[in-house]
Amino acid sequence: MTFRLSLAALALGTVAMPALADEINIYSHRQPELIQPIIDAFTAETGITVNIAFVDKGMSERLVAEGDRSPADLVLTVDIARLTQVVDAGVTQPVESEVLAANIPAELRDEANHWFGVTTRARIVYASKDRVAEGEVTTYEDLADPKWKDRICIRSGTNDYNVALTAAVIAHHGEEAAKTWLEGVKANLARKPDGGDRDQVKAIAAGECDIAVGNTYYIGQMMADPEQRPAAEAVNIVFPTFTDAGTHVNVSGVALTKAAPNKDNAIKFMEWLTGDAAQKIYAETNYEFPVKAGVEKSELVASWGEFTADTKPLTEVAKLRPAALKLIEEVNFDG
CATH class of the missing domain: 3.40.190.10 (Periplasmic binding protein-like II)
Known part of the structure; x- marks a missing residue:
């Protein structure tokens, strides 16, 4: 056969x-x-x-x-x-x-x-090398800060990776705080959620936004593609953490x-x-x-630096996925 x-x-x-x-x-x-x-x-x-x-x-x-x-x-x-x-x-x-x-x-x-x-893989922040200073964003909670109004790009809130991140927010802070966080992030968006993680990197390079949320490995894939490499080179990788915790993986x-x-x-x-x-x-x-x-790690991945992974059990985060999806829909995140 x-x-x-x-x-x-x-x-x-x-x-x-x-x-x-x-x-x-x-x-x-x-x-x-x-x-x-x-x-x-x-x-x-x-x-x-x-x-x-x-x-x-x-x-x-x-x-x-x-x-x-x-x-x-x-x-x-x-x-x-x-x-x-x-x-x-x-x-x-x-x-x-x-x-x-x-x-x-x-x-x-x-x-x-x-x-x-x-x-x-880590769910991290892509940050413009030209428009975002080192240390300007350090936590996931920061993404809801009004200082980022009209400066954030992200793919659909209902995407599995973003649902998982929202579930992790619930695991750390509870549903009410997670809803407030989602509303804050939505208020800071530079455009409606659209495309994949690589599209967010391209949007930063094009000046449409200053920071975006995405998975680490997409930067590696873009660096290996001559057409996408210039966009990838326009951003820094930032490993945000939850307050008093680690980076979501x-x-x-x-x-x-x-x-x-x-x-x-x-x-x-x-x-x-x-x-x-x-x-x-x-x-x-x-x-x-x-x-x-x-x-x-690969040489490129190692160049991004070290980070401390969140120790919240993934099974606990996964159980909160239905609650996370419900909140995302309640705030009409993609609307």
Whole structure:
């Protein structure tokens, strides 16, 4: 069975695929090209073929509908909210692995071993090098300060990354304070929320706003693109913190499906993702932070400086996602 045929069968989702000795099937929230270097290295080392189907929306619903017939062995997701959604849907199974336990800090994996973080990323501030002084913004709470009126750009408030950040605000300050914070940030926007994180960097470079909220790794991706590099070079990366706490981080993660027709190989891949080779590839090609201690950041990521991650458990933050989304809609953040 070729890669193309396997991927087509996964995308159609209409037939159950047989379990093959040297194959793994993955449903991914991440675009396949973002993790292709990791997949290529794993296949080269093990001989196991990895087939990926990009599933942007409705992954949990799809897995529930497929049930035991699902061809998917693993799900790869881009944040804690989507990880917990899949687990809460009852379509995953726990993995008892000494390798995973040794490689991944306890706060970055599920207590019941249903999900495991494989990288982290910080939700930070992009700041104009020309118009924002060092130390002018230091906390997430600062973003609601009227001094930033007409100076902030951000993508949709209902985007998963911003919902997670709002949930973290609730975790630290409660719903009432989080609503006030959202109203303050909205009042400071230079334009209606629009585009992705890279678009916010471009808006700063174009003079449309002075600061923006985004994930760290987008700057790395822009620096690697000759057309986008000038915009990326126009901003500094600032690691804001919550008052008396740390910088908000999220994870990309993996979970083993309940159906998993290639379970043993799938677990091999999970363990390999957290090993030195894969963690270094993640760091060098995706500009993310390794979860395994001792693996160096990429030179570019290291140049951004050190920060202290918020210690609020991600599972606690994820549980507050519905409340965060409700508040975002109540203040009509995108309106």
